Amino acid sequence: MSHALDALSDHRDALNDVSLAALCDAPGRRDRFVHSLDGMTVDLSRHLATEETLGLLVALARERDVERLRDAMFAGEPVNTTEHRAALHVALRNQSDRPMLVDGVDVMPGVRDVLRRMQAFCAALHGGDWRGATGERITDVVNIGIGGSDLGPRMATEALRPWWTSGIRAHFVSNVDPSHLADTVASLDPARTLFIVASKTFGTQETLANAHAARSWIVDALGGDAVERHFVAVSTDAGRVAAFGIDTANMFEFWDWVGGRYSMWSAIGLSIAAAIGFDRFLDMLEGAHGMDAHFREAAPEQNVPMLLGLLDCWYRNCWGCQSRAVLPYDQHLSMLPAYLQQLEMESNGKRTRLDGTPTSKGTSMVVWGAPGTNGQHSFHQMLHQGTTLVPCDFLVAASSCEPSPDARGDMLIANCLAQAEALARGRSLEEVIEDGTPPELAPHKVMPGNRPSTTILYPRLDPKRLGALIAMYEHRVFTQGAVWGIDSFDQWGVELGKVLAGEILPGLTGEGPVSGDAVSRGLAAEVAAMRES
Secondary structure, eight states: OOHHHHHHHHHHHHTTTOOHHHHHHSTTHHHHHEEEETTEEEEOTTSSOOHHHHHHHHHHHHHTTHHHHHHHHHTTOOOBTTTTBOOOGGGGGOOSSOOOEETTEEOHHHHHHHHHHHHHHHHHHHHTOSBOTTSOBOOEEEEEOOTHHHHHHHHHHHHTGGGOOTTOEEEEEOOSSHHHHHHHHTTOOGGGEEEEEEOSSSOOHHHHHHHHHHHHHHHHHHOGGGHHHHEEEEOSOHHHHHHHTOOGGGEEOOOTTSOGGGOTTTGGGHHHHHHHOHHHHHHHHHHHHHHHHHHHHSOGGGOHHHHHHHHHHHHHHHSOOOEEEEEEEOGGGTTHHHHHIIIIIIHHOOOBOTTSOBOSSOOOOEEEOOOTTGGGGTTHHHHHHSSSOOOEEEEEESSOSSOOSSSHHHHHHHHHHHHHHHHHHOBOHHHHHHTTOOTTTGGGGOBOOOOOEEEEEESOOOHHHHHHHHHHHHHHHHHHHHHHTOOTTOOGGGHHHHHHHHHHHHHHHTSSOOOSOHHHHHHHHHHHHHHHO
16 A cells, blocks of 8 residues: 555645646746756656645655665666566666676676777777678678667667768668568678677577578678678677677677666667767767766655656556657657657566566556657647647757758757647637637637646757666656566566467468467468468
């Protein structure tokens, strides 16, 4: 039983008639609801919350031991309880001299050794010392992975496209659909292409299927001896890597205390470093480390990731919100909503508490979104006038990485600020009529307002800023999971489908009987019939 959550529920009832416009206009609102972090502004003014709300949320955090659990994570304790593992991804970007321990052993020497090897590899790649089997310089790097081994690096390289190192282009293949690899390599030269196979166990079904197809593409063009010059691995299984044909000297290690969706800071980020250069990759780690320090040291009342996570719990558990929109007014963050879907929904999309009992409260919201201003011409209609309350995150840079001589950058920012304002304030029937709208049309132009949002403003999107943003979201998700009492670091829900796919596959390939339930067997028969027709 949560006394703090009960108090919040009672408080929620008292806010039934709250006007978000009136809250935003109240004197001193910005002093309490706007936070500055290393030049980045996180504006919480447009939330359905008062100072009393924030006090109750902080009380909830303390009741649920969020600070103690945070400290346990940083201490390398097995906070991933169902797998008996630490979740120490913060060690991967530790820029201090502080030791970080797992089972009493400082992991930092191993982390720094892998970083040195990544640095040497990037120097050889960018300097032309690493060449393909025919002596050609590498111009294209293709990361083959899935889930955390794909979404993080893909999002980051797209976000940092203006910072790409000249001469190296990054590509990503994740879907086992043969079209994904075929479309990716269609315009590439095998002699100039390097594949990074990213799989912790080197046994992920989709990744290995794509890796073997890529290997055949290289062998067909350049011969079997070319594999070791056109493939490197990010893995922990040297035997499987060697069996594939990759020299284990070109295998970059990471550890079981690094969860997949938290792994872009590890050697899984090799494709990022290849694209933007190793020094800029270190800048990204530095930005994340700064956010780690803030999350670790700031009091809950001023702790931005913690406040964001608590507000998520407020909307999910007291307002019944089932989704949150992520709206980056920054084209380079076009992959951010997809990345955050995995980070949040795989982490906290669970119904079982740490003690094995079912939760009685809602957990993860559905995370979705698209870049502005595109979304304004599609789903923003629902955000403004729909019947579902959807809290929103707006992200925007003060200055674009692509300056233009016209006003498009200012137009982008104006649209971002206007959308958040319109969601909060809406338009009443009286205002619509005063504008001269005919009475029969006026109700259709009413917007109720009172739609909450966070605005995150940063100077421009560079590697350090991206690192800080992503770490902020990671700690936000951690806070949610701590409040809900669930394990944010396992993902058992993805296992059943994999097992069933393995049972169904032999029936499709003709290597075994058709398996599955009656529906699956019927559909498999339809597949066979379509292939024969």
